[in-house]
Amino acid sequence: MLATAPAQAAPDATVAPRAANGQPLTLERVVMLVRHGVRAPLDTEAAPGLAQGPWPSWPVAPSHLTPHGAAAATLMGAYQRQWLAANGLLPAQGCPAASQVAIWTNSAERTIRTGEAMAQGLAPNCPLPVGHRPPGTLDPLFDPFEAGAATVDAAAAVKAMEPEMDNVRNASTYLVPAIALTIRGLGCDKTLPACDLVQERTVISPSADNRGVDLRGPVAQTAGAAQIFILEYLEGMAPDQVAWGRLGAGPGLSDALAQISRLHGLQFDVFARNAYMAPRKAVALAPRMAEALTGAGQPPVTLLVGHDDNIAAIAGLLGVHFQVQGYGEDDPPVGGGLRLELWRDAAGQALVRVAYVAQTPDQVRNLAPLSLASPPWSAVLPLPGCGTLCPVKTVADKLSVAP
Structure with a gap:
């Protein structure tokens, strides 16, 4: 799917599912994995040597x-409370009991504060x-490589992931408009000589220490800048501050950001989504989510706040793809994420629905109030082999990682 394609047509996850015979289902548990909210750019995203201007x-x-x-995160938390209350999992008003909600975040400032904001x-x-x-210490749930909970044989990784790298290797063919927009936003299309990232060769190789994988080429050169431009828009900056005004304003700017978003999402094909990296990146997170969904004594609601690559890894394990309105395919927006829902039918069978819930760029930019009548974007994500309602064992098996 190209970045210019519309958001995928999928059932709206605001509406509760029903059994095959049309009977209502009872919601028993929800596990949410969300990305932190709008943040200031990372130092590594700044495209040194390419960005023309401060x-x-x-x-x-x-x-x-x-x-x-x-x-924006507080608004999303308030919406999730309404949805959970409407489906009988939390009271409509007042404080939930301590045993009803569990929130755990990564130890980075942005994840902790997002969890606190969503809790409010x-x-x-x-x-x-x-x-x-x-704060600042490593949590293997979200950072397994850095924390020593997982390792990568880089040479084996590059070889294993090669069959899944067509989209990354062919980006300079089918994502030329998105690359060109990013170049225009950076302003290096006006330099002498102009930067011609389309002609750069994509290289996926073992890192020098053989502990990771390096990506070079158009996607690596543009993903960080694309993310900064999107963050500038989400933060509510004036159009002349979003990519220095080089991508226009109004609907044209929104369309440009949706296109370049695919460049940011595509890097996760290398670092998180593929069959080699996903079980390693999610070595602790996937079992934690499975336990929260099916384990005895777990609270009805679990909220985990991490990062985009955490979501990409879990989506890879589940075999699902998503495209939030206003974003490119498989690019996890800030403040949104996966929602795993455990439902039970009248016969006692447990079924799982996987949804993606996220605010649109304009909902975040404008701090639009959310409600069941004016919800964030959402979609039910069908799992390969079982569709939109799956036996709980099917989902648990997909989350059983053995790197």
């Missing part, structure tokens, strides 16, 4: 959640704990 200033340090991002939306003015490791 980047806009941000109200927080690099990588930190912005106040705007926190406000889920349960305003309630003492809802937000768990995490000490």
Whole structure:
């Protein structure tokens, strides 16, 4: 699917599913894995040597959640509370019991603060704990490679993932418009000589220490800048500050950002989604989600706050793809993510529905209030082999990783 394709046509996840005979189902548990909210750019995203002009200033340090991002996350939390209450999993008002909700975030500032902001939306003015490791320490749930919970044989990884790399290797063919838009946003189309990233060869190779994989070429050169331009828009910056105004304004700007978003999402084909990397990236996270969904004594609602590559890895294990309105295929928007729902029919059979729920770019930019009548974008993601309602064992098996 090209970045210019419309958001996929899929059932709206706002509506509760029904059994094959039309009878209603009972919601028993929900496990959400979401990406942190709007943050200031990372130092590694700044496209040194390509960006023509000083980047806009941000109200927080690099990588930190912005106040705007926190406000958007609270709005999403409030919506999820409404949806959970409408489906009988949480009370409509008041504070949920301590045993009803579990929140765990990565130890980065942006994930902790996103969890706190979403908790305020889920349960305003309630003492809802937000768990995490000490700030700045490594959590193998979200950062297994850095924490030593998983390792990569880089040469074996490159060989194993090669059959899945066609989209990355062919980006300079089918994503020429998106690459050209990113080049225009950077302003290096006007330099002498102009940067011609389309002609760069894609190289996927073992890292020098053989502990990881390196990606070079058009996707690697444009993914970071594409993400910055999208973050500038989400933060509510004026159009002349989004990509220095080089991508226009209004609908034209929104369309350009949707196209370049695919470049950001495509890098996860290399680093997270493929059959070699996904079980390693999710070595601790996937079993944690399976336990939260099916284990005895687990709370009805579990919220995990991590990063885009965490979502990409779990989506890869499940074999699902998504395209949120206003974004490119498989690019996880800030503040949104996967929602695994455990339903039970009248005969006692447990069924799982997988959904993706995320605010559109304009909902985040404008801090649009969300409700069941004005929801965020959502879609039910059919799992290969079983569709939109799957036996719980099927999903648990997919989350059983053995790297």
